[in-house]
Amino acid sequence: MSVLRIPTRFTRRFGVRYPFAGAGMVFAPPTPDRAIAVSNAGGIGSLAVGCTPPEQLRTYIRAIRGATSEPFNVNFITCFDNDGAVRVCAEEGVPIVSFHWGHPRAEQIRVLRDACVSIWEQVASVEAARIAIGDGAELVITQDQEIGGHKRSSQPTFALLQSIVDAVGKDALVLASGRISDDVGIAAAFALGADAVRLGVRVGTQLVTKPSCNAIRS
Template sequence: MVGVAQCLDVARGGAASICWYELWKEAVMGVLSTRLTEKFAVPYPFVCAGMGFAGGTSELAVAVTGAGGIGAVGAALMPAGRLREIIHEIRAGVGEAPFHINLITYFDNTEHLQVCVEERVPAVSFHWGHPPARQIEQLRTAGVSVWEQVGSAEAAERAVEDGVEVVVAQGWEAGGHNYGGLPTMVGVPAVVDAVGGRALVLAAGGITDGRQVAAALCLGADGVWVGTRLVASTEAHVHPEHHCRLVACRGEDTVRTAVFGPEWPDFNPMRVQRDRVVSEWHDRLNEVPTDRAALEQVGTTVFQGEPTVLRKFNVLPPVPGTEGDWEEMPWLMGQGVGLVRDVKPAGDIVREMVGEAERTLARFRDGGTSGTLKG
């Protein structure tokens, strides 16, 4: 089989479409062929979650797309000019292979949308609220595929009615900002039943190994949306302490809380590790102060290129260069973290997860009944 790395080498030489197509053509004959792999001509139904900060550079997107999935950039609050630079960096790394730009609907995305339209990015995904119909139309008119992350079948219905083509069904288990009302095992088939005939559906929440990829596909999803496992990659833009906590943490050690960012009550809750500040305040959220100026300093970081003071209950996750009291920080992670046992390159993670998914599905296809993979 043609290797992805070989394809990318050829891509830089100008024959990207032929080589990438050959890789895709071989892959779609396998177990993991779905409507997602067919629509976007990718080998695997594996999508990197849109993650601000952790996915706020080109490295993670290039690694995931380069391994045969669909990479992502979490634009969050980055300057629009920086987003354009990152898009160029991704294309320098993977040619015309697909990726998506993730925007937070809660914020003003006018400039980011204009960049995405001008650059003709393959896809834009929205999170935390339904985007205005005019934005969906603006993107689709430019040939950009529009995705939306939802927490219910009802929200999925509204998204598809307004022209969203890919719905990300977020389960309760998901890390970071989370408004999933049901666990992934229940929410995904509900969304599939509601809109699966009109849109593609991705499963999100708690998907950290290949067995869960296989399960998501059996639930009717066209692919998986993976966050926490990719935060534990060498390309993720996170502080080394975050990596240490991901490997050490259990799923039971996370909680969905509104402790962080109380000045933005509509931009909560989010699933994080239960560190000291969460343990002390989660059960008395009505007492959390919202006047940032009056809060004590707990650290410093660099935000949008500027030194920034971090005050208690700050919503900014630690990145390289952040300093302070780690027990006062938001460590974003989903309940699947208990299955994260190491930090490794994102490409290896993609290949391992899809490989395990293929073996799991093939075992049942071939009549196997054992609950444990062998060999």
């Protein structure tokens, strides 16, 4: 029996079945379980670092690698002291590192790029998206006023998404996040040009393995 695949630039770049990624969820338990489940279900799971000590993070990364061969993402809150944890990600060859709530320091970007780690950055404006891409991010994540957690944008979900897709969609992948929790929101995100959708509490087996084919653009 063939496995359903939903092709977008995101799935082709990262070799996954579905254009969905899990959010960092830093204040949920920072353990590998959610990242493993989402990656094994065909999306890209996310492990939130938060205040996790670097060597504990190394243990989590190795646990994820032991449970899935699929790509995953390690997510940082940029304002924290992340130097040691970023070095661990580079040393362990993590596929993807993402930064939330601010632009990472140049040295952190250099360490990750030298290790061939894909860099994602959550952005709240077109200007921030251009800065992120100019400094090496290959994917930007929209961070609008309707997103859960910390907010920096004054624009609603789909207005910010469209402005970022129009401005930088030819230069980088765009991952939509915010007020997206069902097929209608997913369809709207793809109609506006998103390459993938990022979800928090709703991402999981039900959503990732049973997407609406009509909601996805090729």
